[in-house]
Amino acid sequence: MISRTEYERAAAWAAETLARAGIVITPEERARLEVADMGLGELEKTGLQLLTYLNTERCCAKELILMPRQTCPEHWHPPVGGEPGKEETFRCRWGVVYLYVPGDPAPVPACRPPEGSEPYYTVWHEVRLRPGEQYTLKPGTRHWFQAGPQGAVVSEFSTRSTDESDLFEDPRIDRTPRVAD
Amino acid sequence: MISRTEYERAAAWAAETLARAGIVITPEERARLEVADMGLGELEKTGLQLLTYLNTERCCAKELILMPRQTCPEHWHPPVGGEPGKEETFRCRWGVVYLYVPGDPAPVPACRPPEGSEPYYTVWHEVRLRPGEQYTLKPGTRHWFQAGPQGAVVSEFSTRSTDESDLFEDPRIDRTPRVAD
Numbered sequence: 550m551i552s553r554t555e556y557e558r559a560a561a562w563a564a565e566t567l568a569r570a571g572i573v574i575t576p577e578e579r580a581r582l583e584v585a586d587m588g589l590g591e592l593e594k595t596g597l598q599l600l601t602y603l604n605t606e607r608c609c610a611k612e613l614i615l616m617p618r619q620t621c622p623e624h625w626h627p628p629v630g631g632e633p634g635k636e637e638t639f640r641c642r643w644g645v646v647y648l649y650v651p652g653d654p655a656p657v658p659a660c661r662p663p664e665g666s667e668p669y670y671t672v673w674h675e676v677r678l679r680p681g682e683q684y685t686l687k688p689g690t691r692h693w694f695q696a697g698p699q700g701a702v703v704s705e706f707s708t709r710s711t712d713e714s715d716l717f718e719d720p721r722i723d724r725t726p727r728v729a730d
Numbered sequence: 731m732i733s734r735t736e737y738e739r740a741a742a743w744a745a746e747t748l749a750r751a752g753i754v755i756t757p758e759e760r761a762r763l764e765v766a767d768m769g770l771g772e773l774e775k776t777g778l779q780l781l782t783y784l785n786t787e788r789c790c791a792k793e794l795i796l797m798p799r800q801t802c803p804e805h806w807h808p809p810v811g812g813e814p815g816k817e818e819t820f821r822c823r824w825g826v827v828y829l830y831v832p833g834d835p836a837p838v839p840a841c842r843p844p845e846g847s848e849p850y851y852t853v854w855h856e857v858r859l860r861p862g863e864q865y866t867l868k869p870g871t872r873h874w875f876q877a878g879p880q881g882a883v884v885s886e887f888s889t890r891s892t893d894e895s896d897l898f899e900d901p902r903i904d905r906t907p908r909v910a911d
Binding site: 608609642682683704 | 751753754759783784789790819823861862
């Protein structure tokens with residue numbers, strides 16, 4: 550749960566960061582920029598800001614906007630309704646983002662999980678994405694990511710997005726947006 | 731058929747235009763920027779430049795880079811291998827693009843087809859896309875588009891792309907890239 554003030558502040562920061570990255574959005578899109586605190590109430594550490602351009606039965610495109618060192622916590626996309634899980638490509642547009650997936654763990658990872666949430670971060674193969682670099686995740690792959698010290702803007706190209714079916718390692722996480730009025 | 735020189739010149743222009751639009755690409759991507767003259771040998775009038783970020787079994791993302799008043803000719807995406815045709819969303823990032831689809835014809839269209847190709851342009855409902863504006867085409871929808879006087883950069887988010895199965899109204903068109911050496 551986050552306050553309306555905090556929500557608006559994060560959305561305004563995300564809009565400015567998109568502009569800094571050279572990405573133009575419409576006033577309608579500005580008004581529906583989404584702030585996801587994942588229910589942990591520590592948005593600057595755990596969560597992200599996003600803008601969904603489209604999400605049809607077959608494909609989806611979003612911009613993800615991360616504050617400096619903000620972390621999208623470990624999750625994966627299971628099969629839904631007989632379809633394989635969501636397939637995602639992350640393409641860094643601005644800043645730097647570190648993506649963690651299964652595989653050889655980084656000997657000295659560039660990121661640490663948010664303090665107090667360490668048990669819920671289990672995959673440590675590190676992929677650094679700078680602007681123009683991208684990485685495709687097969688359905689069902691566990692992943693988490695954290696922005697570098699400037700924050701980051703990341704384009705996501707994927708099959709249909711069904712946030713409510715995502716599975717998170719941290720049982721405290723609640724992906725349903727809740728804002729206190 | 732276009733000459734190697736013309737191909738390289740068009741690719742260089744496309745790379746500069748992406749940079750002007752604030753879109754960062756890698757050296758590997760720069761090297762595989764595609765120039766499609768559609769076999770008509772009049773690239774500045776008919777054709778486009780493109781960069782495919784990814785094209786998996788399930789989704790595809792590209793940047794399309796159009797020269798001033800360059801036209802991507804009328805075509806549509808039929809069903810392939812039992813799957814519905816390609817679903818496409820065009821999002822303008824820079825410049826202006828005019829998209830033509832079935833529906834009420836524009837009384838005074840902003841664009842004219844390339845000279846000599848008029849019979850092959852049959853849909854005249856006009857959608858103007860400025861930066862941040864987008865339009866989604868259902869599978870099988872006939873469409874063509876032309877950039878405004880500055881050129882345009884357009885992101886395409888879609889299901890799998892199979893260029894070789896596209897159908898064009900103009901029987902002279904050949905989507906297979908051919909460069910004279």
